[in-house]
Amino acid sequence: MVSGIEDRVMVSRLLDKAEQCRYSSFVYSDFLSPHEAVIAKRVLDKVEGVFYTFMGGFEGAERVMAAMSSDFIDEEEALDNAPISYLRITPVIDKDLSHRDYLGSILGLGIKREKVGDILVYENYGDVFLIDKIAEYISYNLDKIGNTKVECELQQVYRYTPPERKEKIINTTVASVRADSVTASGFGMSRTKVMEYFKAQRVNVNWEPVSNPSKQLSEGDVISIRGKGRILLDKVGGTTKKDRINIIIKRFE
Missing domain, CATH: 3.30.1370.160 (Ribosomal Protein S8; Chain: A, domain 1)
Incomplete structure (x- = not known):
């Protein structure tokens, strides 16, 4: 739909x-x-x-x-x-730049969001994936992010080494695999706080907005909260003596 x-x-x-x-x-x-x-x-x-x-x-x-x-x-x-390249953007001086900083400066050049892929921010530089022709344009025209001078180096994707994904494994039990219950366990929040995010329509399951906290989840479902990251319901196991369900959650940092 x-x-x-x-x-x-x-x-x-x-x-x-x-x-x-x-x-x-x-x-x-x-x-x-x-x-x-x-x-x-x-x-x-x-x-x-x-x-x-x-x-x-x-x-x-x-x-x-x-x-x-x-x-x-x-x-x-x-x-x-694939018409994909990436730019390695490096501040000339030590400066902590955020995902928002990189994206804002690129869009400020008149680039549409759909021409920009992932932006990966590291301690001393950022890697930005782009449509080929756009990458070349930005490499010639982006010299500042905010007030910070930067240097751009155009790269080919076959040279890229993917970053290691940082994840936390959470072994826990829940009364049910409802979305609110799993979300609370995965993000370490109270059910009351989680309900606030549902009401504010900030919760997505498999990248689609979910307003119903009682939605039943399955293994492999990805739950994200805007501004808080995402978790994966990795495994649903058996029940304990107290009829709680054993689950394993991966939280991505």
Whole structure:
């Protein structure tokens, strides 16, 4: 189900790209948010004669583009042809820059959000994944982030070493695998506090907004709270003597 003007526009563009598969070996969408990628998968599953995969420049990327073809897709070949580059942006002086700082300065150059993939912030630099042509443009035009001078180095994605994902394993028990119960355990919050996030519509399950705290979850479901990170319900086990359910949660930091 597609709701919202932005989602409908995205789907329309995606279907236009899928139609182009008849005339090209590979066709690529712009970068999609995790929510948009869920919708894109549903849409493309229903399009006959179109094969697809998702990629963002490295394994585990959150923002991805859809690679489409009218023939079976070799993922390595699709990545080799993907119009993705990344910029390594380094402050000239020691300065802690945030994800928001990098994104704001890039969008300030007139770049649309869908042309920008993941932004990975490290202690002394940031790596920004971009559509090829946009990456080249930014490398020539971005010299400051805020008031901080920066240097940009254009890189090819095949040279990129994915970052290690920091995660915390939580072994716990819950009365049920309701969304509010699992969320409270995973984020270490009270049920009262979690309910506030549900009411504020800040909770997503598998990248889609969820307002019903009693929603039943399954293994593999990803729960995120805007501004707080995300968790994965990794395993649902048996019950204890007190009829509580053993679960394993991964919290990503």
